[in-house]
Amino acid sequence: DTAVSQTPKYLVTQMGNDKSIKCEQNLGHDTMYWYKQDSKKFLKIMFSYNNKELIINETVPNRFSPKSPDKAHLNLHINSLELGDSAVYFCASRSGNTEAFFGQGTRLTVV
Amino acid sequence: QQQVKQSPQSLIVQKGGISIINCAYENTAFDYFPWYQQFPGKGPALLIAIRPDVSEKKEGRFTISFNKSAKQFSLHIMDSQPGDSATYFCAASISARQLTFGSGTQLTVLP
Numbered sequence: 001d002t003a004v005s006q007t008p009k010y011l012v013t014q015m016g017n018d019k020s021i022k023c024e025q026n027l028g029h030d031t032m033y034w035y036k037q038d039s040k041k042f043l044k045i046m047f048s049y050n051n052k053e054l055i056i057n058e059t060v061p062n063r064f065s066p067k068s069p070d071k072a073h074l075n076l077h078i079n080s081l082e083l084g085d086s087a088v089y090f091c092a093s094r095s096g097n098t099e100a101f102f103g104q105g106t107r108l109t110v111v
Numbered sequence: 112q113q114q115v116k117q118s119p120q121s122l123i124v125q126k127g128g129i130s131i132i133n134c135a136y137e138n139t140a141f142d143y144f145p146w147y148q149q150f151p152g153k154g155p156a157l158l159i160a161i162r163p164d165v166s167e168k169k170e171g172r173f174t175i176s177f178n179k180s181a182k183q184f185s186l187h188i189m190d191s192q193p194g195d196s197a198t199y200f201c202a203a204s205i206s207a208r209q210l211t212f213g214s215g216t217q218l219t220v221l222p
Binding site for chain 2: 004031033040041042043044045048050055090092094095096097098099100101102103104105
């Protein structure tokens with residue numbers, strides 16, 4: 001069974017559209033994250049979330065918002081997509097200060 | 112501010128050789144230092160990790176060397192194989208907060 005699963009794997013959309021990426025983890029972890037990997041492969045934290053606290057990287061535009069319906073899910077909503085949003089987005093989960101498990105990534109292309 | 116600096120950006124090694132990737136950190140509050148391996152089209156996966164109370168950790172062909180006073184840690188891959196060709200990321204975290212990643216090293220092992 002996949003530990004951290006993201007959907008869709010590929011997403012192509014036009015500028016100005018609103019889109020969502022879904023993430024689910026079946027590891028029972030209490031903390032989930034969204035990372036953005038740019039064309040140079042740099043991994044940048046966007047959000048860190050557990051059932052008590054949401055930490056937002058201050059450099060992330062407010063067009064991006066995480067939504068967590070329950071402990072096992074952390075979805076990413078993006079409004080008014082821009083060309084610069086094109087990247088690979090990774091969801092990850094973790095319990096305490098241990099290994100973080102990553103999803104397979106969602107390659108977002110804005111045209 | 113880049114809190115974890117990684118070098119080199121790319122590395123080419125002959126099969127059977129030793130691959131060495133270095134990282135330096137700034138925040139002395141970091142208490143968990145993992146290395147992640149990423150293959151094309153996949154999410155990062157934990158390779159090996161160390162905590163600051165240990166100076167070295169070895170798992171098979173992979174070894175982390177940790178120098179707390181110098182705020183540096185490195186990954187050594189012994190007997191490098193073509194299958195090790197991937198992007199390697201060092202990272203650091205404080206307690207259960209998000210992982211802060213280095214910029215990545217593209218390793219190519221020639222047959």
